[in-house]
Amino acid sequence: xxxxxxxxxxxxxxxxxxxxxxxxxxxxxxxxxxxxxxxxxxxxxxxxxxxxxxxxxxxxxxxxxxxxxxxxxxxxxxxxxxxxxxxxxxxxxxxxxxxxxxxxxxxxxxxxxxxxxxxxxxxxxxxxxxxxxxxxxxxxxxxxxxxxxxxxxxxxxxxxxxxxxxxxxxxxxxxxxxxxxxxxxxxxxxxxxxxxxxxxxxxxxxxxxxxxxxxxxxxxxxxxxxxxxxxxxxxxxxxxxxxxxx
Amino acid sequence: xxxxxxxxxxxxxxxxxxxxxxxxxxxxxxxxxxxxxxxxxxxxxxxxxxxxxxxxxxxxxxxxxxxxxxxxxxxxxxxxxxxxxxxxxxxxxxxxxxxxxxxxxxxxxxxxxxxxxxxxxxxxxxxxxxxxxxxxxxxxxxxxxxxxxxxxxxxxxxxxxxxxxxxxxxxxxxxxxxxxxxxxxxxxxxxxxxxxxxxxxxxxxxxxxxxxxxxxxxxxxxxxxxxxxxxxxxxxxxxxxxxxxx
Numbered sequence: 001x002x003x004x005x006x007x008x009x010x011x012x013x014x015x016x017x018x019x020x021x022x023x024x025x026x027x028x029x030x031x032x033x034x035x036x037x038x039x040x041x042x043x044x045x046x047x048x049x050x051x052x053x054x055x056x057x058x059x060x061x062x063x064x065x066x067x068x069x070x071x072x073x074x075x076x077x078x079x080x081x082x083x084x085x086x087x088x089x090x091x092x093x094x095x096x097x098x099x100x101x102x103x104x105x106x107x108x109x110x111x112x113x114x115x116x117x118x119x120x121x122x123x124x125x126x127x128x129x130x131x132x133x134x135x136x137x138x139x140x141x142x143x144x145x146x147x148x149x150x151x152x153x154x155x156x157x158x159x160x161x162x163x164x165x166x167x168x169x170x171x172x173x174x175x176x177x178x179x180x181x182x183x184x185x186x187x188x189x190x191x192x193x194x195x196x197x198x199x200x201x202x203x204x205x206x207x208x209x210x211x212x213x214x215x216x217x218x219x220x221x222x223x224x225x226x227x228x229x230x231x232x233x234x235x236x237x238x239x240x241x242x243x244x245x246x
Numbered sequence: 247x248x249x250x251x252x253x254x255x256x257x258x259x260x261x262x263x264x265x266x267x268x269x270x271x272x273x274x275x276x277x278x279x280x281x282x283x284x285x286x287x288x289x290x291x292x293x294x295x296x297x298x299x300x301x302x303x304x305x306x307x308x309x310x311x312x313x314x315x316x317x318x319x320x321x322x323x324x325x326x327x328x329x330x331x332x333x334x335x336x337x338x339x340x341x342x343x344x345x346x347x348x349x350x351x352x353x354x355x356x357x358x359x360x361x362x363x364x365x366x367x368x369x370x371x372x373x374x375x376x377x378x379x380x381x382x383x384x385x386x387x388x389x390x391x392x393x394x395x396x397x398x399x400x401x402x403x404x405x406x407x408x409x410x411x412x413x414x415x416x417x418x419x420x421x422x423x424x425x426x427x428x429x430x431x432x433x434x435x436x437x438x439x440x441x442x443x444x445x446x447x448x449x450x451x452x453x454x455x456x457x458x459x460x461x462x463x464x465x466x467x468x469x470x471x472x473x474x475x476x477x478x479x480x481x482x483x484x485x486x487x488x489x490x491x492x
Contacts (some may be wrong), residue, residue: 018454018467019291021423022279029294033268043266045301048275048292051452055291078433079453080440110433119436138462156457177267187324190365194326206297207325208264211402216384221264 008041008172011063015050015056015074015084016153020065028158029071035162040172040225041069051075056087064091065149069169074153076142079117085143087128088150099126102141109139133161173225178234182218182241185209189218192240200233202226254287254418257309260294261302261320261330262399274319274404286418286471287315297321302333310337310394315415317408320399322388324365331389334396335373343469346371348387355385379407395468419471424480428464428487431455435464438486448472 012032018024029046030094036043044067045203049055056075068199074082089096103116110116114168122139126132133149135157142151142161151161182189186209196203203224210217220237258278264270275292282289290313295301302321309316321330335342348370349362356362369386372378379388379395381403386405388397397407428435432455443451449470456463466483470476 011359014292015470017450017452019471020279020292020357022276022281022283022289023423023467024454025273025276027271030268030271033266037268043268044296046260046266046292050290077453077455078436080436080443081450081452115433116436117433119440120433122436123433125407126412137457154276154457175267177269187361187363187366187369190326190368191363194365197326202336203262204327206263206327208270209323209400211383211400220267223263223267 008039008069008170008222009044009067010036010041010069010071011042011045011047011067013056013059013063013070013072014046015072016048017050017081019048020050027155028153030053031155031159032071032073032162035166037175038167039169040174041169042172042175051081051083053083053087053090056084057091060088060091060148064146070148072150073146073158076123076140076150076152082122084150084217085125085127088145088148092129092145094128094145096125096127098124099130099132101132102126105132105134105139105141112193132186133164135164136160156235175223175225176227176230177221177223178230178233180220180222180234180241182207182220184241184244185216186218189241189244190243193220193237196233196236196240200229200236201234202229205233205237254285254288254315254416255290255313256282256295256315256317257291257313258289258319259309259316260275260292261297262294263296263327265294266296273401274399276320277283277401277405278408280316281412283421285412285415286420287415288418288421297327297329299329299333299336302330303337306334306337306394309389310392313336314393316394318394318396319404322369322386322396322398324368324386330396331371331373334389334391334394337394338373338375338391340374340391342371342373344370345376345378347378348372349382351378351385351387379410381410382406394486417420421469421471422473423467423469424476426466426468426480426483426487428466430464430487430490431462432464435487435490438490439466442479442482442486446475446482449479450477451479451483 019026130143130145151158206221208219265272321328376389376391397404452467454465
């Protein structure tokens with residue numbers, strides 16, 4: 001399919017040992033994926049790396065060079081293991097210091113100066129040149145540097161930040177999709193399905209097998225930015241499945 | 247901490263557009279992460295890439311050069327969108343063809359030759375030089391090429407393959423961990439916690455904030471391969487928390 005527009009692409013970088021240890025399940029990526037799909041932005045890659053500066057720097061630089069946007073989650077809290085802001089500054093080769101705008105946001109929440117301690121003030125350390133992402137929940141902001149959106153790891157806070165960032169993003173043409181349950185095993189439909197795919201090159205046809213109490217079954221997911229092409233391919237898939245059942 | 251052993255490291259490569267679209271949540275990575283942690287293998291990175299040959303080749307080659315093991319999930323079924331085996335062969339620069347051992351495995355399940363059609367036989371296409379990973383559920387094997395373990399995407403089948411692969415892996419010294427609920431906001435403990443971390447360099451102390459019905463709270467997770475060092479750090483964290491409550 002020729003695409004008459006510039007695709008908008010994205011990657012997610014999840015920063016966190018706790019995901020890699022298996023202790024915490026990463027739910028943020030799924031949320032961001034669904035959100036971006038709704039904006040017509042193509043999520044191309046997700047990476048999870050540990051709380052290690054060199055690993056973060058390398059991943060940020062690889063991803064920001066390749067995709068329209070990079071969304072990071074995690075590592076921007078007040079504790080010693082929160083090193084994302086420093087790593088982002090290093091990746092961009094810029095300085096980092098307490099940002100007066102971020103300090104002001106924290107002061108809104110921590111009105112007693114004793115509460116705005118050195119630890120909390122770490123959350124106001126923002127790389128030079130970044131724009132802040134407001135956080136209505138805990139006030140400590142995320143930030144945008146270049147094409148990198150740096151967000152919290154706590155899901156409710158990350159979602160609040162994404163809602164702030166979302167409206168500022170370039171959007172693409174939303175991919176439409178149709179899901180057809182095959183009521184057949186993948187192996188029984190693989191060849192005729194491949195023929196449908198060849199006949200409908202403007203539609204991506206994915207085949208997703210699953211096992212449930214009734215045994216092996218298959219969901220066919222058709223995706224396209226061209227609604228008419230999608231409908232034609234869906235008709236062809238259904239005709240193929242009907243023919244097989246005869 | 248000096249580590250008197252060679253760390254065993256790993257990465258996971260999840261292959262699948264359906265995860266990137268947000269349609270499917272990737273549960274395999276969490277399962278593999280927990281499994282590897284139990285073997286003392288350090289999971290260092292997770293990547294999710296789309297069903298695109300160049301993306302898979304690049305990720306496989308980056309990860310296999312860097313880590314002891316790479317575990318891939320997804321893309322080894324019978325349909326046209328299952329391109330993992332070919333991409334792995336290309337990454338290693340080896341040929342690929344129907345493997346007689348894999349064909350024999352499929353014949354066990356599909357005793358009627360009509361059922362062992364061209365689509366299903368695609369699942370017997372194995373890169374040259376690979377060892378097979380048996381699959382007690384659907385018989386179509388995964389495979390091991392070099393340090394790359396190629397497994398199915400359907401969770402029950404992936405888990406069955408991991409159970410076959412697991413006993414063959416080099417293992418490390420298992421990391422012990424202790425979780426201490428702080429009953430405090432991260433920002434209130436950040437600085438004294440950093441002091442405990444400095445005093446206990448052989449223990450990694452992670453601080454994981456969360457929000458529940460009682461408000462903001464924090465789990466502190468201490469991890470070390472040295473049980474005595476872990477216990478000492480845990481005592482220090484508890485003493486720090488007690489002192490703060492006074």
